[in-house]
Amino acid sequence: MDHDALFDVWHLFIRAGKKTIRTPVIIFGTLALPVLFLVLFTQIFTQFGNLPGFPAGGYVQFATAGIIVLNPLINAQYSGTAVVDDINSGFLSKMLVTPVNRPAILFGRLLNDTIMVLIPAGITLALAYALGVTVITGALGILLILFTAAFFGLSMSGLTMAIGVTTKSAQVVAGLDLVIIFPLMFVSTALVPYEFLPHWAQAFSNVNPFSYAVNAVRALMSTGFDWSTILAAYAVIAVFAAVTIGATLYQFRSVEK
Amino acid sequence: MVSDIINVENLVKVYPGGTRAVDGISFSVRESEFFGFLGPNGAGKSTTIQVLTTLLKKTSGSVTVAGYDVDTDAREIRKVIGVQRQETILDGDLTGRENLTIQGHLQRLHGTALKKRVDELLALVELSDVADKRAAQYSGGMKKRLDLASTLVHKPRLLFLDEPTSGLDPQSRVAIWEHLETLNSDEGVTVFLTTQQMEEADRLCHRLSILDHGEIVVSGSPVELKHQLGGDTITMSFANSDSGIKDRSKRIVNGIQGVTKVLDVETGLAAYAKNASALVPDIVRLFDENEIRLTSISVASASLDDVFLQHTGRRIRSEELSKVDTWKHYM
Known part of the structure; x- marks a missing residue:
């Protein structure tokens, strides 16, 4: 990217940030969801922690890793709906008759949404700490946990953006997103240990990028710098992000004829 | 240049x-x-x-x-x-x-x-x-x-x-x-x-x-295009909207000296002529003789809307007609 493109990304990031801050429902969701997830899941499933074979540390320690990555999974829909809004309001075509760098239109938004992921991840960590959860890898581990959540959020935002650019419908983005979120979330290691999953679910979890992200965060919280798990997660997320963002850029070319 | x-x-x-x-x-x-x-x-x-x-x-x-x-x-x-x-x-x-x-x-x-x-x-x-x-x-x-x-x-x-x-x-x-x-x-x-x-x-x-x-x-230019129309516009509408009446009326108006063109419009006919006001009594008389009942006849300076009508066969916006303040109503 040249200097002009970075300039464009920066200003479109600022625009997206202002829009986000001024949309109360997004702020409420960003702040409330982590609290809701942590309270609900740990209350409902807490007895899982007593089952034989359950990893040491209890259910809250176990599920916090899943919830940290669950927030970006849910919040990613805002990236898709934002691009649909710009298409349908005509603002995108208003941008396209200026010399703005085309991919910068997407990357400005992605940068905002990736950074926004850090807020619920931080809230979840803080709340979990209050509930007795520990991060064995310390400050560096916390930074890597935040990075993992943001990186995974980026790849999911790419997915909702690709849907948005292709269908130009906010309803389709929200609807399809749900259909995608539930299998990714439940057929994963987010809320249940891998060994507890049925065989078919284990097979799906083996290719589920969400599980990889959760496993990396869980390792950083409970095991240590388990680089094989962490780097495997980054490799899988990188491929997933390349596919979803690549698809978005490819579809974007048809918007910009 | x-x-x-x-x-x-x-x-x-x-x-x-x-x-x-x-x-x-x-x-x-x-x-x-x-x-x-x-x-x-x-x-x-x-x-x-x-x-x-x-x-x-x-x-x-x-x-x-x-x-x-x-x-x-x-x-x-x-x-x-x-x-x-x-x-x-x-x-x-x-x-x-x-x-x-x-x-x-x-x-x-x-x-x-x-x-x-x-x-x-x-x-x-x-x-x-x-x-x-x-x-x-x-x-x-x-x-x-x-x-x-x-x-x-x-x-x-x-x-x-x-x-x-x-x-x-x-x-x-x-x-x-x-x-x-x-x-x-x-x-x-x-x-x-x-x-x-x-x-x-x-x-x-x-x-x-x-x-x-x-x-x-x-x-x-707007002036050139309006000038090409050959004068002012006389717009007529009829009590009976069947196409036979419209065709007969068109022939009658076309035969009047000074009329350069007659076009169908949604509400009736539009004719173009220099000195259009002076032709109105003749038109009314001829329609009377042919037992064609007019409901309205009015004259306006040629507008770009008339230019548009002439070249596309459509009025761009019929409601614009009522806004032209140079209209004079005779009936």
Whole structure:
């Protein structure tokens, strides 16, 4: 990217940030969801922690890793709906008759949404700490946990953006997103240990990028710098992000004829 | 010699479904000209504008804007054009000032120069007082003015305006017209205007082309085009709307000396003649003799709407007729 493109990304990031801050429902969701997830899941499933074979540390320690990555999974829909809004309001075509760098239109938004992921991840960590959860890898581990959540959020935002650019419908983005979120979330290691999953679910979890992200965060919280798990997660997320963002850029070319 | 800022030769656009939206049009627009591009809905205006503003690829032909080819130098073209579309396009979450600033940034302006330009434009469109309110809270007229201002941030040489005053109250409309006239006359900005309002085209345009079915049917200055009609317009409507009466009436009016042309309109007939007022008694008498009952007959100076009717077979907006203050009613 040249200097002009970075300039464009920066200003479109600022625009997206202002829009986000001024949309109360997004702020409420960003702040409330982590609290809701942590309270609900740990209350409902807490007895899982007593089952034989359950990893040491209890259910809250176990599920916090899943919830940290669950927030970006849910919040990613805002990236898709934002691009649909710009298409349908005509603002995108208003941008396209200026010399703005085309991919910068997407990357400005992605940068905002990736950074926004850090807020619920931080809230979840803080709340979990209050509930007795520990991060064995310390400050560096916390930074890597935040990075993992943001990186995974980026790849999911790419997915909702690709849907948005292709269908130009906010309803389709929200609807399809749900259909995608539930299998990714439940057929994963987010809320249940891998060994507890049925065989078919284990097979799906083996290719589920969400599980990889959760496993990396869980390792950083409970095991240590388990680089094989962490780097495997980054490799899988990188491929997933390349596919979803690549698809978005490819579809974007048809918007910009 | 004044150079052409837009040059279009044999432009053809065929959409993937096979629709031939623009069928080999050629025209040029001179630097600093106020140029009108008129036509009924579906005539190909929007397609042409999209090609000229680099949003749509043409099928064939040659198009240059500000000396740049639309296919190879789109990026250069985008630096010198401003585009205001028919629908008002703003970011309602941003303030008026922020809307102008982001447009400036997209045009690679920054720092105090941009800040100064934004203040200047807010003053020009009289929005300085509400500059820091969110655009979503603005009235329709204020939004339209802000939208116009946002197309001017980078001082474009060429401004594309697609129905810039549609849906506005008369006061806001006149305010926009005055801004546009100032831009054109004082700053030399070339304006490419499409409009459904003949009064707007007549007041603003130095020259215009009328497009129909993807082809240009006539071009010229408003005065020339009206002059070609050969006089004033007599509009007649009848008690009985069957086509036999209309055909007989048409023959009668065509036979009157001084009538240059008679056309079918939605409400009856329109005839063109010099000294039209003097012919009205003859027309009424002849219709009486032929037992044709008129419900109304009126005379007006030829308008661009009549030019449009003559070349496209349609009135662009029948309600415009009632607004022409030179009408004299006889019945």
